[in-house]
Amino acid sequence: MSELLDLVGIFVFALSGALMGVRKRLDVVGMAVLAEITALGGGIVRDLILNVRPAAFQSLGYVLVPVVATVIVFFWHPHVARVMPAILVLDAAGLGLFCAVGTEKALDYGLSPLHATLLGVTTAVGGGMLRDILAGEIPTLLYDRQLYAVPATLGSAVMAWLSSAFGLHGWPATLAAAVLAFGLRLAAMRRNWRAPLARGLTE
Amino acid sequence: MSELLDLVGIFVFALSGALMGVRKRLDVVGMAVLAEITALGGGIVRDLILNVRPAAFQSLGYVLVPVVATVIVFFWHPHVARVMPAILVLDAAGLGLFCAVGTEKALDYGLSPLHATLLGVTTAVGGGMLRDILAGEIPTLLYDRQLYAVPATLGSAVMAWLSSAFGLHGWPATLAAAVLAFGLRLAAMRRNWRAPLARGLTE
Amino acid sequence: MSELLDLVGIFVFALSGALMGVRKRLDVVGMAVLAEITALGGGIVRDLILNVRPAAFQSLGYVLVPVVATVIVFFWHPHVARVMPAILVLDAAGLGLFCAVGTEKALDYGLSPLHATLLGVTTAVGGGMLRDILAGEIPTLLYDRQLYAVPATLGSAVMAWLSSAFGLHGWPATLAAAVLAFGLRLAAMRRNWRAPLARGLTE
Numbered sequence: 001m002s003e004l005l006d007l008v009g010i011f012v013f014a015l016s017g018a019l020m021g022v023r024k025r026l027d028v029v030g031m032a033v034l035a036e037i038t039a040l041g042g043g044i045v046r047d048l049i050l051n052v053r054p055a056a057f058q059s060l061g062y063v064l065v066p067v068v069a070t071v072i073v074f075f076w077h078p079h080v081a082r083v084m085p086a087i088l089v090l091d092a093a094g095l096g097l098f099c100a101v102g103t104e105k106a107l108d109y110g111l112s113p114l115h116a117t118l119l120g121v122t123t124a125v126g127g128g129m130l131r132d133i134l135a136g137e138i139p140t141l142l143y144d145r146q147l148y149a150v151p152a153t154l155g156s157a158v159m160a161w162l163s164s165a166f167g168l169h170g171w172p173a174t175l176a177a178a179v180l181a182f183g184l185r186l187a188a189m190r191r192n193w194r195a196p197l198a199r200g201l202t203e
Numbered sequence: 204m205s206e207l208l209d210l211v212g213i214f215v216f217a218l219s220g221a222l223m224g225v226r227k228r229l230d231v232v233g234m235a236v237l238a239e240i241t242a243l244g245g246g247i248v249r250d251l252i253l254n255v256r257p258a259a260f261q262s263l264g265y266v267l268v269p270v271v272a273t274v275i276v277f278f279w280h281p282h283v284a285r286v287m288p289a290i291l292v293l294d295a296a297g298l299g300l301f302c303a304v305g306t307e308k309a310l311d312y313g314l315s316p317l318h319a320t321l322l323g324v325t326t327a328v329g330g331g332m333l334r335d336i337l338a339g340e341i342p343t344l345l346y347d348r349q350l351y352a353v354p355a356t357l358g359s360a361v362m363a364w365l366s367s368a369f370g371l372h373g374w375p376a377t378l379a380a381a382v383l384a385f386g387l388r389l390a391a392m393r394r395n396w397r398a399p400l401a402r403g404l405t406e
Numbered sequence: 407m408s409e410l411l412d413l414v415g416i417f418v419f420a421l422s423g424a425l426m427g428v429r430k431r432l433d434v435v436g437m438a439v440l441a442e443i444t445a446l447g448g449g450i451v452r453d454l455i456l457n458v459r460p461a462a463f464q465s466l467g468y469v470l471v472p473v474v475a476t477v478i479v480f481f482w483h484p485h486v487a488r489v490m491p492a493i494l495v496l497d498a499a500g501l502g503l504f505c506a507v508g509t510e511k512a513l514d515y516g517l518s519p520l521h522a523t524l525l526g527v528t529t530a531v532g533g534g535m536l537r538d539i540l541a542g543e544i545p546t547l548l549y550d551r552q553l554y555a556v557p558a559t560l561g562s563a564v565m566a567w568l569s570s571a572f573g574l575h576g577w578p579a580t581l582a583a584a585v586l587a588f589g590l591r592l593a594a595m596r597r598n599w600r601a602p603l604a605r606g607l608t609e
Contacts, residue, residue, distance in 0.1 A: 010349070012496070014359065021548070022604045024544070025603065025607060026544075026548045027548070027550070027600075027601035028603070028604070029548065029556065029601050030547065030548030030549055031604065033206065034548070048251055048454055049247070049251070049257055049260060049456070051255065051457065052457065053456070053457050054455055055417075057455060057517060057531070058518075063520060063521065063524060073604065074604050077604050077605070077606070078606065096389065112261075112263070114266060114453050115266065118260070118266060133336060133337070134535075134539070135544060135548075136543070136544040138337070138339040140335060141226070141233065141236070142224070142227075142229045142230070142337065142338075143228065143229045143230060143233050144231070145230045149232050150232065194230075195230035195231050195232050196230065196231050197228065197230055198225045198234065198276065198280050199277060200222075200280070201225070201228060252450070252454070253459070254457065315464075315466070318463045318464070318469065321469060322463065327515050336539060340542070341430070341432075341540070341542040342540060344434075344435065345430075345436030345439060345440070345540065345541075346432045346433060350435075353435065366409075397433075398433040398434050398435050399434050400431065400433055400434070401428045401434070401437065401479065401481075401483050402481050403484065404428070404431060
């Protein structure tokens with residue numbers, strides 16, 4: 001179940017990587033590289049910091065799902081772009097899931113709640129940042145003002161709090177944290193909540 | 204004492220990250236991400252290479268100080284920019300400190316003096332390079348011609364040499380190496396010492 | 407013998423890094439940083455993922471060869487650029503060698519053939535991607551349409567297959583895989599084989 005949810009999150013992130021490849025007119029190799037790195041990058045960074053072998057290098061599905069996403073985008077990208085609103089919702093689900101799972105793994109390896117929260121956010125947003133850097137752009141996350149890292153931070157913090165204050169583990173806590181981040185991200189998109197610029201900068 | 208010096212270095216590097224965020228018109232999330240990565244990135248890369256869990260994920264202060272720097276820059280960035288000359292001096296102090304501490308940690312983990320020097324420099328300049336890449340710029344270090352990596356290299360080499368040739372450890376050696384790199388960096392700024400371009404390139 | 411071949415590959419990749427530095431008008435520090443990272447980056451990423459201390463931080467030659475390459479490019483870059491066709495052939499040899507050696511090391515550390523192939527490709531192309539990112543460009547690999555990662559992938563796959571299906575190890579398998587990737591890369595250059603763009607994008 002948890003493995004299946006992981007694969008859904010990886011698939012959605014891989015779609016966004018391959019679509020970025022189309023938008024920047026990369027060839028199919030570039031699309032595949034972006035799909036793999038967008039989908040797996042956040043988890044790989046998390047596991048490097050936890051000093052364990054990355055999960056992406058121990059699972060067949062993690063590596064093959066981005067290949068499937070690349071093939072789909074390669075042949076049907078106009079249709080994929082047309083269903084982008086649906087993909088944004090799936091991306092929000094992936095964001096929620098990855099921050100919750102990342103925080104949980106960090107707690108399992110003995111990090112403090114604060115550091116586990118930080119690493120959960122890294123898991124959720126790391127792949128997208130690597131995607132943007134490879135595509136020659138400033139990571140969207142840094143300037144976009146749409147709330148993206150903030151929902152992930154709150155989801156991760158709730159996960160760390162449920163686990164350290166109440167001893168809640170496993171799928172109930174993961175689900176609660178993931179749903180919270182997912183809902184906040186959707187609300188931020190719908191109501192156009194925005195992060196502020198530094199004081200005095202004109203909009 | 205050593206912890207306090209570390210925090211000062213982290214604070215100064217975080218200020219430079221958050222100020223880069225203002226300059227590139229990033230939102231507050233982007234400012235905080237740049238502050239964290241500028242301040243902690245060099246040490247994280249060092250610890251990944253040493254194959255130990257990054258110090259940044261074991262200390263509350265390391266993670267919270269960049270948040271404080273972000274808040275200060277968010278509200279008072281015109282004043283912070285006005286005291287930039289003072290910040291450049293502090294940055295030189297951070298550079299000296301980080302190269303000495305990084306080299307010492309590398310020696311403690313059994314690296315040769317040459318490799319410890321390389322890793323000391325990486326500790327000192329890695330965060331700033333990551334800041335520039337995330338902000339969509341070529342790292343200043345690579346083209347700026349102001350001597351920045353060179354003082355760090357000399358400081359790291361002296362640290363490695365004091366330690367391997369004389370068995371000097373702890374704060375006297377660290378202080379000597381840090382002061383050397385700090386002094387060289389200040390002299391390079393004041394006298395405008397410049398690194399050469401490849402032979403035949405016109406200025 | 408294997409160490410010598412490694413050093414040749416490192417030397418060639420370092421030349422390409424230092425030449426990129428000249429092309430972007432970086433100073434000598436920038437040239438040296440690009441040379442080191444281009445030559446050693448792929449192997450460092452491989453070793454971080456394998457969770458072992460990077461080989462580059464245990465060998466004097468690995469660190470010093472890029473310094474030599476930087477000095478050569480600094481003084482004789484017009485000549486180096488003139489022999490670029492020869493360097494492209496050497497680069498193809500480095501590509502073949504690095505993908506074979508990287509795959510073998512990954513298998514030695516217990517990765518599955520699929521994951522070892524992926525890590526072999528990462529070893530071969532990682533340094534060049536880091537070089538381009540540091541130089542402020544989208545990695546050539548992603549958009550260039552010349553086949554570069556594909557020969558490395560086939561070489562890595564053959565290495566993994568010889569090893570897992572026939573128990574072949576050591577230099578015969580490494581040589582076969584390296585020569586295959588090398589030959590495919592040369593053929594791709596000569597016959598201008600190209601990777602496709604996503605369906606419907608005009609050339």
